[in-house]
Amino acid sequence: MTGTPTDARPGVPEPLEDEASYGTRVEEAFIEERGTPFFLLPKDWQLIQDWREGGVPADTVIRAVRGAFEKRRARGDVSKISSLSYCANAVEVLWEMERRGLVGAHGARPAPESVPFDGTQRLRSLAAALDEAASASPAGADASAAAEAIRSAREAVEALDPASGLEALEEALAKTEKTLVKKLEKALGDVERESLDRAVEEEAGDVSTLTKETQRRIHAAIRRRAVRRAFGLTPLTLLGE
Structure with a gap:
């Protein structure tokens, strides 16, 4: 759903992604990790807009969202998250780490084992x-x-x-x-x-x-x-x- 991250040079800003594409990718990643139907609140869309206009790549936001959910699962927390704002701190931290070259800016997420889906x-x-x-x-x-x-x-x-x-x-x-x-x-x-x-x-x-x-x-x-x-x-x- 999120596409394949592209390589980027540290410190070189990427072109601003189309608003609709950016919002859709972040929305889909959040819903996928949440695991149940959900539509974002106005404050969530404002958050997405701020990230985009602040130069945070959609791939960074998506990795942060996934990371935040993975940490919750590791703690055994199965409660439902009702807002994207839950991931705001994770996005801020990851973006700052990437800008400073402290983590790989485009590390790929390990692909899960392929299991045939039957709906x-x-x-x-x-x-x-x-x-x-x-x-x-x-x-x-x-x-x-x-x-x-x-x-x-x-x-x-x-x-x-x-x-x-x-x-x-x-x-x-x-x-x-x-x-x-x-x-x-x-x-x-x-x-x-x-x-x-x-x-x-x-x-x-x-x-x-x-x-x-x-x-x-x-x-x-x-x-x-x-x-x-x-x-x-x-x-x-x-x-x-």
Whole structure:
């Protein structure tokens, strides 16, 4: 998910990575280490923005995030981390060490043993959850359109190859959910859509200090979750509890 780190000369700044790519890579690394579905908070996106603008390479952030989680696992701590800020000190320390040449700036993480991934059971659970949700819609929604959208998503999930690998499946599920959420939002009545807009704005809070891209990502994540809740849908991901 994170790509292959590139070599860098100590003291030579790297070109600023595209904001969307930088944010996505850090977000995916955090979710991967956390092991369960999660969307970053506004303060987390502000942290990512500060790291990027401060010149901290995404690879450094990712290594620090992984290192922080590995230390927790070594201590036997299995509690869930609710914010990327948990890794902030680890990022600061690693970046300072790398800049001073005290650690390798691009040390590769040892690859885990290759174990074939089989998502059969989880995909079946997701399809069953969609099938159950197809029979219920919130008040004011176009029940027929909503049911058709959910059935279409269920068919897309059932058509996935469970042996195609975690990354490929997660990407396909994310696309399916994005399409489903758009259709379901259209199925909402005018009053419900206005209520949804207000709820998203309230939950996001003041994000005016963040970049437009970061604001968009925050609002999109909150909106997806709000629509899923309205229709009683589970997130389409294999990274379930």
